[in-house]
Amino acid sequence: MKRFTKNIVSASVAAVMMGGAAAAQAADSVNVAFFLEWATPNQIAKVDKAYDDAMGVNVNWTNFSTGVQMTEAMLAGDIDIAYSQGLAPFITATQQGAPIKMVSVAVIYEANDCFVKNDLGISSSNASELEGKTVAVPLNTMADFAFRKYMQALNINTSTMKIVDQAPADGAVSLADGSVDMACIFGGDSAKKAGEVGTPIMSSQQKRDAGIGSFDVVSVTEKFATENPGLLRTFLEVTHEANANWTASASQLKKVASDAGMDVSTTKNQMAGFIFPTAAEQKEQFFGPKGVAVSAAESLGLVFKKPGAWNVDQKISKVITGEYLD
Amino acid sequence: MVLEWLSENRAIVAAIIILLLASSFLVSIIYGVQQTRLREKDQVFGDPERTVGGWFWSICGVSVLLLIWFYFSWGAARAFFPQAANELCQVGKLHEAISPVTASLAIQSRYSKSKTLLVRNSKQLRELKARLPVDAFLENDKVRVLKVINNTQKLINMMANPDFVGQKTIREIEKVKSRFAAITNELKTPLQSWSPSQKALQQPSWGISEPEIPMLPISAKGALFDLVSSEAKSISNDFLGIRNLSPIAKDLISETKAMIANLKKLSSASDRDPRIVKTRADYMKAVDRIFKRIDDGKIFPASVMTDIQGSVRTMLQQLEKSKGALSIVEILFFPGGDIIKSRTQCTEQGPGRWLPKPTDVVATFLTLANPDVENGGGYKGTTLLWWKWLPISDVVSLLVPDGLVDLLPGDYGTLNKQGNFQPNYKDWVLLFAQGDVYLGALPMLDGHIWDSLFRVLVAMFFGVLLGVPLGIYMGVSRFCKSFFDPLIELYRPVPPLAWAPLILTIFGIQDDGKIFLLFMVAFAIMVISARTGASGTQLSKIRASHSLGASDRQILRYVILPNALPEIMTGIRISIGVCWGTLVAAEMLAGTTGVGFIENVARTVSDYELIWVTILIMGSLGLIFDLMMRWVIARLIPWRGKG
Numbered sequence: 001m002k003r004f005t006k007n008i009v010s011a012s013v014a015a016v017m018m019g020g021a022a023a024a025q026a027a028d029s030v031n032v033a034f035f036l037e038w039a040t041p042n043q044i045a046k047v048d049k050a051y052d053d054a055m056g057v058n059v060n061w062t063n064f065s066t067g068v069q070m071t072e073a074m075l076a077g078d079i080d081i082a083y084s085q086g087l088a089p090f091i092t093a094t095q096q097g098a099p100i101k102m103v104s105v106a107v108i109y110e111a112n113d114c115f116v117k118n119d120l121g122i123s124s125s126n127a128s129e130l131e132g133k134t135v136a137v138p139l140n141t142m143a144d145f146a147f148r149k150y151m152q153a154l155n156i157n158t159s160t161m162k163i164v165d166q167a168p169a170d171g172a173v174s175l176a177d178g179s180v181d182m183a184c185i186f187g188g189d190s191a192k193k194a195g196e197v198g199t200p201i202m203s204s205q206q207k208r209d210a211g212i213g214s215f216d217v218v219s220v221t222e223k224f225a226t227e228n229p230g231l232l233r234t235f236l237e238v239t240h241e242a243n244a245n246w247t248a249s250a251s252q253l254k255k256v257a258s259d260a261g262m263d264v265s266t267t268k269n270q271m272a273g274f275i276f277p278t279a280a281e282q283k284e285q286f287f288g289p290k291g292v293a294v295s296a297a298e299s300l301g302l303v304f305k306k307p308g309a310w311n312v313d314q315k316i317s318k319v320i321t322g323e324y325l326d
Numbered sequence: 327m328v329l330e331w332l333s334e335n336r337a338i339v340a341a342i343i344i345l346l347l348a349s350s351f352l353v354s355i356i357y358g359v360q361q362t363r364l365r366e367k368d369q370v371f372g373d374p375e376r377t378v379g380g381w382f383w384s385i386c387g388v389s390v391l392l393l394i395w396f397y398f399s400w401g402a403a404r405a406f407f408p409q410a411a412n413e414l415c416q417v418g419k420l421h422e423a424i425s426p427v428t429a430s431l432a433i434q435s436r437y438s439k440s441k442t443l444l445v446r447n448s449k450q451l452r453e454l455k456a457r458l459p460v461d462a463f464l465e466n467d468k469v470r471v472l473k474v475i476n477n478t479q480k481l482i483n484m485m486a487n488p489d490f491v492g493q494k495t496i497r498e499i500e501k502v503k504s505r506f507a508a509i510t511n512e513l514k515t516p517l518q519s520w521s522p523s524q525k526a527l528q529q530p531s532w533g534i535s536e537p538e539i540p541m542l543p544i545s546a547k548g549a550l551f552d553l554v555s556s557e558a559k560s561i562s563n564d565f566l567g568i569r570n571l572s573p574i575a576k577d578l579i580s581e582t583k584a585m586i587a588n589l590k591k592l593s594s595a596s597d598r599d600p601r602i603v604k605t606r607a608d609y610m611k612a613v614d615r616i617f618k619r620i621d622d623g624k625i626f627p628a629s630v631m632t633d634i635q636g637s638v639r640t641m642l643q644q645l646e647k648s649k650g651a652l653s654i655v656e657i658l659f660f661p662g663g664d665i666i667k668s669r670t671q672c673t674e675q676g677p678g679r680w681l682p683k684p685t686d687v688v689a690t691f692l693t694l695a696n697p698d699v700e701n702g703g704g705y706k707g708t709t710l711l712w713w714k715w716l717p718i719s720d721v722v723s724l725l726v727p728d729g730l731v732d733l734l735p736g737d738y739g740t741l742n743k744q745g746n747f748q749p750n751y752k753d754w755v756l757l758f759a760q761g762d763v764y765l766g767a768l769p770m771l772d773g774h775i776w777d778s779l780f781r782v783l784v785a786m787f788f789g790v791l792l793g794v795p796l797g798i799y800m801g802v803s804r805f806c807k808s809f810f811d812p813l814i815e816l817y818r819p820v821p822p823l824a825w826a827p828l829i830l831t832i833f834g835i836q837d838d839g840k841i842f843l844l845f846m847v848a849f850a851i852m853v854i855s856a857r858t859g860a861s862g863t864q865l866s867k868i869r870a871s872h873s874l875g876a877s878d879r880q881i882l883r884y885v886i887l888p889n890a891l892p893e894i895m896t897g898i899r900i901s902i903g904v905c906w907g908t909l910v911a912a913e914m915l916a917g918t919t920g921v922g923f924i925e926n927v928a929r930t931v932s933d934y935e936l937i938w939v940t941i942l943i944m945g946s947l948g949l950i951f952d953l954m955m956r957w958v959i960a961r962l963i964p965w966r967g968k969g
Contacts, residue, residue: 028442028446053612053615054615056446056447056450056616056619057446068929068930068931068932071932072932075675075679089930092930092931092932093932095536095931096931096932096933097536097537097538097668097671097673098668098673098932099666099668099669099673099675101669134835136835136916139917139927139930140927140930140931141930159707162918163918164835164916164917164918165916165917165918165923165926165927166835166915166916166917167914169827170827170830170915170916173827173830173831174830174834174835174916177830177831177834179834179835179836179916180835222668222669223425226422226425226426226429227425227426227429228429230619230624318669318670319669319670
């Protein structure tokens with residue numbers, strides 16, 4: 001009786017408020033979120049229906065344009081697994097109390113670059129001259145996180161800078177026009193444009209030395225993880241199998257490129273910078289005690305946390321788990 | 327101090343506000359009905375006088391809106407049942423604890439997991455059998471592969487058969503059943519007097535701090551649920567450990583496993599065509615995969631499942647009974663969602679999440695409005711609306727371009743022999759032009775709201791200044807109409823966002839680009855409305871003034887302009903509205919300050935309270951503007967609608 005009344009109330013609320021009432025999950029399908037233009041070997045498994053075969057259920061893939069949207073869809077109950085969600089949207093979501101958790105690392109990639117305009121003659125050796133300059137940063141993204149990390153490593157006080165919130169494409173344009181002195185960029189095309197007129201403040205080697213890197217995560221709803229641990233394990237297993245079978249051969253690249261919606265050369269370039277850690281590597285380096293996952297998440301959490309917010313380090317570690325990697 | 331007290335006790339504050347709203351709702355209706363009765367006989371339908379006054383209906387409307395907001399955001403629940411969330415959190419703990427059990431039973435779904443597994447895997451086995459690669463296996467290997475498939479199928483059927491359930495499994499299932507019965511009994515026990523721990527009392531109350539809902543139980547009912555949930559968790563773990571593997575099944579499994587291992591070895595032998603080896607390997611992998619899904623013994627006979635299902639159902643029914651008044655509160659005051667316990671916290675899911683409570687929105691607004699930026703006020707280092715000293719030299723530097731100084735005769739100073747800088751007169755002028763000379767300061771508004779307001783106002787100012795004359799001339803002159811019409815009509819339908827990338831390149835990231843974007847919006851609307859107003863002037867009025875000897879200028883000033891005024895005023899009202907609408911897009915281009923900037927950043931972190939604050943700020947600024955415009959219209963064109 002109670003369920004019934006509650007359903008009536010929910011139905012009318014959904015009608016009145018036009019809110020997305022959580023759709024009941026059909027038991028024999030799993031909904032996965034992914035990004036277009038983000039090439040990963042598991043797209044071969046996706047195209048070949050290896051996931052469907054191994055998990056024994058229908059796997060529906062839906063593409064999203066931002067990680068925040070992935071979180072929203074997971075909270076609405078439309079998505080069970082988000083493949084390659086950015087660490088930043090994952091952390092901000094957990095800080096807002098979203099019942100999701102990180103179960104694996106999807107891809108490790110070099111931290112997004114901050115390009116300094118060439119004619120300023122500023123590099124990492126005289127980086128203190130950046131103080132008082134204008135910087136274009138897409139706020140609350142991994143590029144923002146990388147920016148704060150660079151400034152920390154180079155010992156520059158960000159409060160002296162004028163920070164402008166700009167999407168990467170706009171930031172690249174502003175850098176070329178000279179209306180900003182530095183632009184922090186993610187995405188292939190924008191980075192290419194920014195690279196024409198600017199130079200990364202830190203080289204790949206310097207980034208590695210300073211321990212600044214990025215990775216995308218596989219996040220799942222808590223509900224899916226507790227109710228279908230077997231399916232989740234198989235999902236990760238197939239993903240790692242696809243990563244292991246990746247040889248970057250022409251036929252593989254073609255398959256991934258067509259699924260990612262890019263041409264083959266762009267796909268090749270993009271994937272050249274990607275590392276796909278195996279389950280064993282992840283368990284050892286990322287999810288072990290003092291693992292990279294928790295420490296990166298915590299430092300990111302500190303960057304993004306609201307003033308007066310709760311003790312991030314205590315909570316974040318609890319939503320990061322490698323238990324499904326076996 | 328007062329604010330802090332209010333913030334700590336927002337539940338009580340909300341309760342008082344809700345009661346006030348409810349009473350103002352009732353009073354305004356009673357008063358409104360009385361007034362309507364009084365005036366009913368004096369006024370004819372359609373008389374504009376009928377719409378004059380009626381503030382009580384405004385109060386009624388606003389109260390209804392706020393009451394709905396309080397209700398659907400679960401603000402009413404928090405106001406009148408401040409402990410409900412904590413108790414529901416304990417219920418959520420219980421639901422979380424038994425979720426592995428319920429997921430494998432037909433409690434929230436139509437079928438049990440055993441049924442789904444059985445049907446799904448049997449179907450896949452049949453398909454696998456049908457597509458056995460004929461040429462990949464030798465005849466006797468084929469027989470072995472088919473045996474593996476048949477064994478797997480046999481295993482599935484054996485597990486689903488109650489006759490084959492082992493004694494150990496039966497004992498374990500009995501134990502789970504009796505433990506569920508035990509916690510059902512526990513739920514039945516009448517509540518005893520119970521006092522919350524010191525730690526539980528120290529938790530911030532619902533919605534005050536970042537973990538929204540206090541986790542530790544603070545009432546006797548909650549404590550009971552909490553206790554039961556920890557017991558249920560251990561039952562769940564036991565349940566997950568149960569394997570339906572009778573000795574016969576175990577034998578079958580080890581036999582099949584060995585056969586699969588053998589067949590796999592066979593497939594890795596590369597004595598034949600590598601393509602065939604691969605086909606064989608793929609096929610064996612598929613067989614192995616299905617076998618591995620079965621061999622952990624997670625399929626149970628229906629009778630076993632029904633037994634456990636019954637005990638869990640009874641437990642859940644008892645839970646509803648034990649909730650008592652709480653379940654009524656839940657149905658009535660928590661519409662459209664639930665309180666969910668996740669790994670680390672209890673959170674509101676449903677409208678409680680995306681529709682923040684009115685009191686919380688006010689609290690967030692007050693934090694933002696706090697001008698003390700150093701101590702957590704403002705947003706991203708800028709106040710919401712405050713004032714500052716604006717150095718006059720900044721204004722000078724804005725008006726005098728630096729390049730002008732370069733045109734002056736003479737050179738800039740250089741370093742002299744002593745190694746000091748020797749400034750020339752030109753350097754001084756440059757300092758002046760760059761605003762580095764102190765010329766006094768003016769008090770000036772500052773902050774996000776002011777920045778947005780400034781952009782809108784400047785854009786409106788130029789839009790009216792240029793748009794109205796052009797529109798009027800387009801209404802009276804053939805040249806103006808024909809010359810400008812194509813230009814304006816060409817750009818007017820283009821949405822402002824489409825201009826955005828261009829504007830960023832042309833104007834850069836400063837205010838001028840944003841203002842220009844808004845100006846383009848305002849300008850088109852002003853031109854159209856002024857033109858419509860001017861061309862709509864009654865010909866008889868123009869002829870009359872002409873025959874009375876008025877000059878062209880006088881006709882324009884005293885006949886056409888006043889006649890166009892109502893349209894122009896409506897144009898201003900519309901374009902201010904559209905300007906606010908475009909502001910968010912304009913401030914997305916290069917956000918440094920402004921209400922739209924706050925909204926854009928809040929969106930990236932799903933901070934709903936902040937999003938609602940910005941929505942309300944923009945809404946109320948629009949409302950204030952409109953009220954001002956109505957006042958101006960009433961003063962400027964009192965004859966409107968009375969001609």
